[in-house]
Ligand SMILES: Nc1ncnc2c1ncn2[C@@H]1O[C@H](COP(=O)(O)OP(=O)(O)O)[C@@H](O)[C@H]1O
């Protein structure tokens with residue numbers, strides 16, 4: 327299905343441009359970290375790549391489109407008003423997996439994210455970290471080839487953040503292509519193989535993680551790393 | 558005062574002795590209103606979910622009409638269906654006038670907008686919560702509606718109970734199309750109107766207690782449902 331080619335993509339909301347124009351090619355590899363200040367268009371870019379954002383100009387196309395092989399974890403996790411186990415089974419139930427297969431997968435993932443004890447409790451009563459882990463497991467249960475995550479660790483404590491990062495690194499090692507937005511530079515350094523730096527709705531710089539972190543080319547990225555407020 | 562206390566006593570006697578007439582009328586009330594609620598819900602609930610999920614050209618207009626229909630005066634609904642169902646009317650051949658089915662039909666017409674409107678409201682909130690995930694998971698329209706209905710089932714039951722409360726307490730429309738015929742179309746509200754007119758306060762009050770009991774039951778259920786809704790225990 328790779329590569330994904332964005333060419334000259336723009337997104338406008340209510341007549342105002344919120345993204346673009348951007349050009350980007352996503353091929354195998356990763357994890358890719360999308361970094362940049364708030365409002366720079368990270369979320370919009372991920373949504374465009376996932377195909378759930380209306381593009382006003384340009385094209386975003388996978389070499390072989392296969393939406394069923396994507397998964398997306400939203401910034402504030404969407405939790406179904408069901409039990410933890412039913413949240414996990416939902417994506418498989420949608421594509422009509424057989425009951426025994428669903429149960430096996432649910433049991434595996436529920437143990438993997440450490441929610442075995444609350445399997446039959448309503449997911450709406452989970453803590454923020456547990457919700458996010460549930461959302462990630464629910465995204466991974468269909469074994470996607472591409473996983474998008476939008477700031478999955480914002481507002482989470484260190485323990486949950488570490489668990490999620492471990493899970494993501496294992497997932498990447500198992501061959502899932504991870505593309506993730508984060509505002510946490512330390513996290514970006516820990517996870518990134520390559521980096522997309524966004525500013526004011528544009529891609530200001532891209533590159534391999536060591537290059538980008540150790541020798542940023544653009545003045546914007548230098549200022550961003552220094553901690554300057556970017557407008 | 559004496560009238561009332563005597564009436565109360567007599568009413569209680571009727572209730573505790575399972576008076577045949579009281580029993581028959583109460584049961585018919587339940588039959589008519591429950592049937593109306595079930596049929597109205599089967600239409601109104603999926604419709605409410607559909608309105609929440611689907612954007613189309615006249616959606617806003619339809620929602621406005623639905624909300625306006627909630628204010629439809631029952632007596633006028635009764636009058637219209639009297640004309641439609643009477644022997645010379647367009648549906649006269651079915652011979653439904655002055656049968657329980659006529660009462661069920663007018664109750665359906667009265668409560669469908671209410672159930673649809675409350676359902677739509679609940680489904681819209683849920684859809685706002687679920688929208689991104691369900692789009693991301695590439696769900697079909699029908700899967701979305703099914704998911705909303707299932708996960709919003711407590712709210713939908715509340716909508717159904719609100720419809721039931723309205724139906725069981727309604728008197729104007731069913732009086733007109735049912736005719737309040739003994740052993741045929743007499744229900745709690747129409748019987749109370751009749752017995753009060755005749756001055757038989759005992760039976761009227763007894764029927765009134767049953768009606769209040771049913772209304773209380775509905776309200777307590779709604780209250781209990783909204784509590785379990787918050788706790789999400791089922
Ligand atoms: N629903 C919306 N309506 C209008 N503008 C929006 C909306 N959501 C985001 N924006 C604007 O789009 C731009 C990019 O937002 P976003 O992609 O969410 O950035 P980031 O994820 O980097 O914070 C911002 O300028 C933001 O103000």
Ligand SMILES: [Mg+2]
Pocket residue numbers: 368369370401476
């Ligand atoms: Mg964002």
